Amino acid sequence: MANKRTMTLNLTDAEMDALEKLSERKDLSKTAVLRQALRLYQAVDARIERGEKLFFEDEAKKEKAEVMVL
Amino acid sequence: MSSFPIQIQLRESRTDVDASLLDGMAPQDLLVVESEWSAERSLVVQELLRNGVDRAKWPQSVHWNWAKKAPMLGMLESSGFGLVCENRWQGVMMTKTASAFARLAADKGKPLVYLDFLEVAPWNWAIPELGRSGRFRLIGSTLFWRAVQQSNEEGFHGRVGLHALPQAESFYEQGCGMTALGRDAAKQNLLYFELSRQSAERYLQTGDNT
Amino acid sequence: MNNKKGTGPDRDLLLRMGEFEDSCHSISVGGMAADLGMLPTTHGDAQRVFGRLIEFARRKKSLSVEQLAERANVDLSEIVEIEMDEAIIPEVRTVFQLATVLDLPSARLMEVAGLATPRPEVSHAALKFAARSEPTAKLTREERDALEEFVKVLIESTDGD
Numbered sequence: 001m002a003n004k005r006t007m008t009l010n011l012t013d014a015e016m017d018a019l020e021k022l023s024e025r026k027d028l029s030k031t032a033v034l035r036q037a038l039r040l041y042q043a044v045d046a047r048i049e050r051g052e053k054l055f056f057e058d059e060a061k062k063e064k065a066e067v068m069v070l
Numbered sequence: 071m072s073s074f075p076i077q078i079q080l081r082e083s084r085t086d087v088d089a090s091l092l093d094g095m096a097p098q099d100l101l102v103v104e105s106e107w108s109a110e111r112s113l114v115v116q117e118l119l120r121n122g123v124d125r126a127k128w129p130q131s132v133h134w135n136w137a138k139k140a141p142m143l144g145m146l147e148s149s150g151f152g153l154v155c156e157n158r159w160q161g162v163m164m165t166k167t168a169s170a171f172a173r174l175a176a177d178k179g180k181p182l183v184y185l186d187f188l189e190v191a192p193w194n195w196a197i198p199e200l201g202r203s204g205r206f207r208l209i210g211s212t213l214f215w216r217a218v219q220q221s222n223e224e225g226f227h228g229r230v231g232l233h234a235l236p237q238a239e240s241f242y243e244q245g246c247g248m249t250a251l252g253r254d255a256a257k258q259n260l261l262y263f264e265l266s267r268q269s270a271e272r273y274l275q276t277g278d279n280t
Numbered sequence: 281m282n283n284k285k286g287t288g289p290d291r292d293l294l295l296r297m298g299e300f301e302d303s304c305h306s307i308s309v310g311g312m313a314a315d316l317g318m319l320p321t322t323h324g325d326a327q328r329v330f331g332r333l334i335e336f337a338r339r340k341k342s343l344s345v346e347q348l349a350e351r352a353n354v355d356l357s358e359i360v361e362i363e364m365d366e367a368i369i370p371e372v373r374t375v376f377q378l379a380t381v382l383d384l385p386s387a388r389l390m391e392v393a394g395l396a397t398p399r400p401e402v403s404h405a406a407l408k409f410a411a412r413s414e415p416t417a418k419l420t421r422e423e424r425d426a427l428e429e430f431v432k433v434l435i436e437s438t439d440g441d
Contacts (some may be wrong), residue, residue: 039147039168131308187310211297245300
């Protein structure tokens with residue numbers, strides 16, 4: 001794997017709580033959850049930059065909602 | 071890029087041959103792959119045409135172009151792996167680690183390594199209709215093993231997902247122990263396969279690639 | 281480059297997998313059509329029939345893939361990619377060269393290829409063509425009719441450009 005660098009991250013209680021819940025639900029370490037979040041954010045951002053839109057689709061309700069990404 | 075020693079086999083004699091399994095491929099490496107592979111691809115196509123081989127029997131990746139996939143390697147979630155032997159790329163694989171999630175009931179919503187692209191070099195293709203037996207074997211199997219290792223390194227417990235070409239379905243289901251989860255309309259109706267955490271265990275017991 | 285040490289795959293497991301790998305025509309992963317990576321993916325339905333249109337028009341002229349590649353001065357692999365790949369967006373030059381050799385209007389062919397926004401009549405004709413045609417070794421009478429009707433729309437919608 002690639003070389004890694006360490007950083008300190010300050011989170012609020014609510015943020016840490018969300019991270020812990022995701023970590024448990026996704027069966028991942030907290031570091032891995034944050035790494036996944038960064039990868040996904042970069043992938044979404046690259047597609048938005050290319051002019052694509054991000055949608056959530058509810059197949060059962062036949063609903064499609066555009067996700068606002070700034 | 072880092073390299074890991076591995077053994078593949080000459081297809082005719084089944085003799086073991088030393089090879090290197092590389093990870094961390096860069097976009098320019100895919101340009102080299104394409105330049106090495108495209109001449110052989112053209113040769114295969116010409117032979118297929120000349121011999122009047124039914125299109126259904128053509129290798130279904132005969133028209134791919136790895137150079138076009140190069141920009142994807144600039145993304146954090148994409149990784150490129152390759153197998154080198156005799157100073158040539160013998161097989162290449164690209165995976166994604168963030169944008170796909172497990173669909174099997176036991177693992178639903180959990181992260182997995184999504185195997186985006188995998189192909190072996192055209193001179194390794196066995197095409198009986200052309201009397202081509204292919205130079206090396208075990209390349210696809212080795213790359214798939216590497217995808218499971220990556221999944222483990224990422225903390226995904228060996229979970230892997232992929233959409234296989236129809237010609238490749240039996241390899242992933244019977245050879246790799248993946249579960250078929252139905253055709254995917256969003257992916258050209260290809261069959262989606264997943265390796266569960268449980269099925270991945272056999273790859274991880276003796277495969278400590280650290 | 282770092283050289284890593286460690287245990288490789290279990291040899292017996294790998295050899296068992298290899299038997300299944302050998303029994304498949306291909307073990308490729310990545311879609312029937314070449315994935316174009318970072319290229320835009322939002323093209324109309326009309327574009328998907330481009331390959332079939334080229335294949336039919338080529339066969340109508342009794343040209344082999346190799347002959348078409350030679351006459352159009354386009355790589356053989358590119359013609360194969362176009363005919364096999366529903367999602368390909370060809371090079372502009374290629375479309376012009378093919379239009380010339382196959383006697384098709386180049387501006388409309390650009391629309392069918394997904395390189396320009398298709399006029400409604402072109403989209404409609406393309407869908408109709410797709411519904412009536414199947415890739416086969418020889419053009420059937422129905423396929424010939426379907427092709428001629430599609431080409432007629434392409435030519436008619438070119439008038440007055």
